[in-house]
Amino acid sequence: MNRRIRILAALMLATAPIGGCMAAAPSCYTKRASVVLPDRIRVLAHLNNGASGRAVAEAIFDGRVDDARAMLARDPRLITTAVLDDPKVPQPPAGQYGDLLTLAVARCDADAATMLFAAGMPKDGVKRGNALSLAILADAPTMAEQLLAAGASPDPQARGGEDPMRSAISFGHLGGVMTLLRHGADPRWTDRFGIDPVRRALDAEQAEIAELLVDRGGTLWSVADDGSMAAHALLEQPLIFTSPEMRAARARLLERARNAGLGWPPPDRAMVKEQVASGAWPTAEMAHAGMTVAPTVLERIRSAKR
Numbered sequence: 001m002n003r004r005i006r007i008l009a010a011l012m013l014a015t016a017p018i019g020g021c022m023a024a025a026p027s028c029y030t031k032r033a034s035v036v037l038p039d040r041i042r043v044l045a046h047l048n049n050g051a052s053g054r055a056v057a058e059a060i061f062d063g064r065v066d067d068a069r070a071m072l073a074r075d076p077r078l079i080t081t082a083v084l085d086d087p088k089v090p091q092p093p094a095g096q097y098g099d100l101l102t103l104a105v106a107r108c109d110a111d112a113a114t115m116l117f118a119a120g121m122p123k124d125g126v127k128r129g130n131a132l133s134l135a136i137l138a139d140a141p142t143m144a145e146q147l148l149a150a151g152a153s154p155d156p157q158a159r160g161g162e163d164p165m166r167s168a169i170s171f172g173h174l175g176g177v178m179t180l181l182r183h184g185a186d187p188r189w190t191d192r193f194g195i196d197p198v199r200r201a202l203d204a205e206q207a208e209i210a211e212l213l214v215d216r217g218g219t220l221w222s223v224a225d226d227g228s229m230a231a232h233a234l235l236e237q238p239l240i241f242t243s244p245e246m247r248a249a250r251a252r253l254l255e256r257a258r259n260a261g262l263g264w265p266p267p268d269r270a271m272v273k274e275q276v277a278s279g280a281w282p283t284a285e286m287a288h289a290g291m292t293v294a295p296t297v298l299e300r301i302r303s304a305k306r
Contacts, residue, residue: 128160187213
């Protein structure tokens with residue numbers, strides 16, 4: 001994907017309009033006011049579990065924790081209440097998402113989250129990772145810490161869920177990334193295209209986040225499907241985020257890349273892909289210096305050459 005398009009996509013995600021109004025409770029999303037919260041009208045119109053599902057969701061929206069607890073006690077199956085995904089709509093309208101845990105997180109309602117876990121809510125939520133991906137964007141880490149302490153995975157995307165690390169990076173939320181790493185998030189996890197968090201941070205020009213990820217075990221040398229690596233992004237000049245802190249972090253990453261022992265500048269993407277496909281890369285020395293190729297990426301690169 002063209003670099004300008006990638007950056008614009010990240011900016012669009014981080015500046016999407018807020019969802020519909022929540023119940024009258026203080027929001028904990030004032031520092032990132034563009035975070036899309038669940039829209040009450042759209043959520044209630046697209047829930048499973050019929051009228052009972054709508055009733056328990058309304059109770060969570062309104063902060064009526066005792067009412068929601070009573071409904072769940074009468075019918076434990078209501079814990080599965082969540083927005084139904086329409087397979088015909090690739091991207092639902094803004095705010096049309098969530099399960100009961102996500103609605104509690106959107107209200108910053110720790111009591112509701114505690115009640116839901118006690119009532120049988122899966123630790124990652126019914127929509128795996130949805131609640132944590134929202135909680136990680138809050139002004140304070142309180143809700144994210146609660147979910148993680150309760151047993152939520154810091155890497156729900158590894159089991160097909162949403163990616164809270166991606167959310168934190170897209171919004172340039174260094175503190176959110178720190179929270180996930182502190183709870184064991186894998187800084188080298190790669191998606192199906194071979195894109196890892198360091199690469200995603202540099203694509204979004206979030207050099208401070210990229211540096212933190214590298215400090216915590218991430219790498220500038222993870223090879224993606226097209227032969228690109230995070231290190232390639234250091235060859236390009238930032239277009240948008242050029243604060244002194246960002247420039248300093250980028251300079252430190254560049255120095256680290258130059259001193260990695262893998263040669264600088266790195267060869268172009270086509271050459272990297274060819275060397276990986278032929279089995280020449282990564283050598284033992286390259287692997288020791290941090291070059292990685294996810295098994296699925298390696299298989300696709302080699303299959304394309306056959």
